[in-house]
Amino acid sequence: MNDTSDDRTALEAVGLGKRYRRGWALRDCTFRIPAGAVCGMVGPNGAGKSTLLGLAAQLLTPTEGTVTVFGRPLDAPGQRARVAFVAQDKPLYQRFTVAEMLRLGRELNPGWNQTAAQRIVDQGELPGDARLGSLSGGQRTRVALALALGKQPDLLILDEPMSDMDPLARHQLMGTLMSEAATNGTTLLMSSHILAELDGTIDHLLLVDAGRIRLAGEVDEILAAHRLVSGADPGEGAADPTAGHTVVETRRIGRQLTALIRPEGELSGALEVSRPTLEELLLSYLRSPQAPTLFTDSARAGHDAAVAA
Amino acid sequence: MIEYRIDRRSGVATYLQIVHQTKQALRLGLLQPGDKLPTAREVVEATAINPNTVLKAYRELDREGLVEPRPGLGTFVRRSLARAEAGADGPLRAELVAWVDRAQRAGLEHEDVAALVASVLEQRFVTGVAAPKREIEGNS
Amino acid sequence: MSVASLIEQVATDEGPKLRPGRLHGLAWLVWRQNRFLLWVVLAGVVAVGCWLWYEHSAVVAATERIHQAGCSYDSDTWAASGQSCWPLLEDVVNPTGAFTGELQPALAAVPALVGMFVGVPLFSQEFERGTHRLLWSQSVSRTRWLAFRFGAAAALVLVASTALAALASWFWHTDVHTELGAFDPPFQGVTYLVLGIVPVATALFGLVLGVLVGLLVRRTLPAVGITAALMLAVECGMYQLRPYLYPQVYGVQPIRPNFDTFMQPTDAWLVSNGMILPNGTKVANDGACINQRGCRQVSQVYGYYHPVSHFWPIQLIESGILLCLTAAVVAFVFHRVRRVA
Numbered sequence A: 001m002n003d004t005s006d007d008r009t010a011l012e013a014v015g016l017g018k019r020y021r022r023g024w025a026l027r028d029c030t031f032r033i034p035a036g037a038v039c040g041m042v043g044p045n046g047a048g049k050s051t052l053l054g055l056a057a058q059l060l061t062p063t064e065g066t067v068t069v070f071g072r073p074l075d076a077p078g079q080r081a082r083v084a085f086v087a088q089d090k091p092l093y094q095r096f097t098v099a100e101m102l103r104l105g106r107e108l109n110p111g112w113n114q115t116a117a118q119r120i121v122d123q124g125e126l127p128g129d130a131r132l133g134s135l136s137g138g139q140r141t142r143v144a145l146a147l148a149l150g151k152q153p154d155l156l157i158l159d160e161p162m163s164d165m166d167p168l169a170r171h172q173l174m175g176t177l178m179s180e181a182a183t184n185g186t187t188l189l190m191s192s193h194i195l196a197e198l199d200g201t202i203d204h205l206l207l208v209d210a211g212r213i214r215l216a217g218e219v220d221e222i223l224a225a226h227r228l229v230s231g232a233d234p235g236e237g238a239a240d241p242t243a244g245h246t247v248v249e250t251r252r253i254g255r256q257l258t259a260l261i262r263p264e265g266e267l268s269g270a271l272e273v274s275r276p277t278l279e280e281l282l283l284s285y286l287r288s289p290q291a292p293t294l295f296t297d298s299a300r301a302g303h304d305a306a307v308a309a
Numbered sequence B: 001m002i003e004y005r006i007d008r009r010s011g012v013a014t015y016l017q018i019v020h021q022t023k024q025a026l027r028l029g030l031l032q033p034g035d036k037l038p039t040a041r042e043v044v045e046a047t048a049i050n051p052n053t054v055l056k057a058y059r060e061l062d063r064e065g066l067v068e069p070r071p072g073l074g075t076f077v078r079r080s081l082a083r084a085e086a087g088a089d090g091p092l093r094a095e096l097v098a099w100v101d102r103a104q105r106a107g108l109e110h111e112d113v114a115a116l117v118a119s120v121l122e123q124r125f126v127t128g129v130a131a132p133k134r135e136i137e138g139n140s
Numbered sequence C: 001m002s003v004a005s006l007i008e009q010v011a012t013d014e015g016p017k018l019r020p021g022r023l024h025g026l027a028w029l030v031w032r033q034n035r036f037l038l039w040v041v042l043a044g045v046v047a048v049g050c051w052l053w054y055e056h057s058a059v060v061a062a063t064e065r066i067h068q069a070g071c072s073y074d075s076d077t078w079a080a081s082g083q084s085c086w087p088l089l090e091d092v093v094n095p096t097g098a099f100t101g102e103l104q105p106a107l108a109a110v111p112a113l114v115g116m117f118v119g120v121p122l123f124s125q126e127f128e129r130g131t132h133r134l135l136w137s138q139s140v141s142r143t144r145w146l147a148f149r150f151g152a153a154a155a156l157v158l159v160a161s162t163a164l165a166a167l168a169s170w171f172w173h174t175d176v177h178t179e180l181g182a183f184d185p186p187f188q189g190v191t192y193l194v195l196g197i198v199p200v201a202t203a204l205f206g207l208v209l210g211v212l213v214g215l216l217v218r219r220t221l222p223a224v225g226i227t228a229a230l231m232l233a234v235e236c237g238m239y240q241l242r243p244y245l246y247p248q249v250y251g252v253q254p255i256r257p258n259f260d261t262f263m264q265p266t267d268a269w270l271v272s273n274g275m276i277l278p279n280g281t282k283v284a285n286d287g288a289c290i291n292q293r294g295c296r297q298v299s300q301v302y303g304y305y306h307p308v309s310h311f312w313p314i315q316l317i318e319s320g321i322l323l324c325l326t327a328a329v330v331a332f333v334f335h336r337v338r339r340v341a
Helices: A049-056 A098-108 A114-123 A137-150 A167-184 A219-224 A278-287 A303-308 B014-027 B040-047 B051-063 B091-105 B110-124 B132-139 C002-013 C025-068 C075-081 C086-108 C110-129 C131-135 C142-177 C198-217 C220-244 C308-337
Strands: A009-020 A023-034 A038-042 A064-069 A083-086 A155-159 A187-191 A204-209 A212-218 A227-232 A246-253 A256-262 A272-274 B067-070 B074-077 C249-254 C269-276 C282-284 C300-306
Touching (some): A009 A187, A023 A187, A049 A083, A083 A137, A098 A114, A098 A137, A212 A219, A246 A278, C086 C142, C110 C131, C142 C308, C220 C308, C300 C308
Parallel strands (some): A038 A187, A038 A204
Antiparallel strands (some): A009 A023, A009 A064, A227 A272
């Protein structure tokens, strides 16, 4: 294992797996998220997203494999200050006031930035003396995010961050997160099952499904590797126009054939070719559990080490 | 200063929307040489899009020679796309307004006028600005 | 509760002097999370102290009246006085009876209560609300957090149980054990459990047991029940073990006309006794002898007992055992907390 600090890799998992009493929640995960990425983690409910995030935040201990943050294990000295995590249920002390909650952040984090945290709270017009228990779900999310951003982490891990926010607050906070990424180079890793929430915001993608990683890498590269093709269905026995390409999903409606493929060479002239949107691509993969996985170069574990060697 | 409007459902890549809107502003004279474009941080805070998208758009504009980054200061407009004729008070605009008025009097609807103009543009500007969709295709 | 809130009120009114507003880091968090508990415990100790002082004054005044009435503690005077002295004794027996009958059992339950209401919530409350994920995502490591959290709780329990044990020991020595008409030997019933250092060691053990159960069970209500049951089991086990913690004294006495059992010295703890048959066999005093040959010729009885001088050695050994168990549980909890999610 690589024990030296690595500033180009925000998160790296090698053979990561987690087993609960009811079985494996996550198995055989090997991937890398480069520093500075805004990475979206998508997948159906129960796919293992929260488990993977919990492992990354070191709230869970892996059953097998390792996970490192900036090249070092999370329990190495000083590493805890580099990672912030907001759990899905946004746990906060109900009896604390907003101001006390921020004070908790200040007291427990050496690099605390009160201005950054206060700005987020003020944006939501939350009074400092309001008890957390009296706030709405969206307001609590705001406080939880303020606490995470006040820590000034290098890697910010968010589990379903905006699920209980109204559209305005969602837009505002996503803007805040993006500006955080822009100014401090913070790496963001956030899970969501709302694809529209991620489109346009993320530049890296992790598709988690049934405890495995199925797609990992830059959104642009993944999209560029795929084509949506459609044409007349040649029917039984005739030559398949998608033959020779990696087929993710084929659908037949009447005499029409539609497929998401990864082209390997020239495409048949009989097909109408277009580029899939992120949403079309993800839905295709989720509908086809047998589709082959795809990792772009930057998402492969040991990527930088290989380049350096 | 320019404010970008991002339409996530348009199907047009986000960075291209920024490029188009910047060019549009340059054409209409809303941005003049020496003007500063908003910083990536300002854009993403207002639009909640990925900062790299903004940087990519600015690089594209830089590559086309329209803007230049000045380290530590920001990104600045280098040249304008505005032509006197296309300005709000230019003679060409006045002629077009007169023509649209005539079309309206002749009983043409909004869609009819738009279709007519589009077909003429298509015919006259054979090598002109391509549709955004084809531009994405050409980008890879 | 009302006393606690009253004290909190007073503390708030007295301004910043009483409030450790300058606390930082984990110390601040621990204070913020436990200030209510702190006031409750403080109020409890003060209440016990006040009540004992009040009862002590009553005993002193009653004793004074008894002496003035000429009813000194001497069986002849007492017997001769007839009806006149006995009513005066009521005023001594009532307060001391309240101590042995009510306060002693309550104090004996303190270690279990500490486990249930101070130990268990330390983890279970965080788990139930998911706030452990908030806490453990901050820059401080969870072992450091635990050290502060645990340390504060242990300090509170140590101070409070020491104060209670000292108060109980003081009242017992001055008013219950030595005063007129009182009878409460140190080894009897729950008396032993509230005197000396054993209550302190048991309270600390109760705390860590509660913490452990809260950590493993994760839900407050079942954890409180399990802790109570375990504490009861431990106390029962200790009760069984206690006679053997220190070598017992063996004594033989000749049988007396009207008294055919072994008479242990004052305040001693008679563990077992019986008769010695002429052939030298010992028969425990449980009725087994009645039909046996030779029982009628018994001339000696025996007894195994702990004299009152064994009180401190037994207390020290028992406390030592409890503190070793406490240390083991603490080590396990610190080990376990690193792996828990």
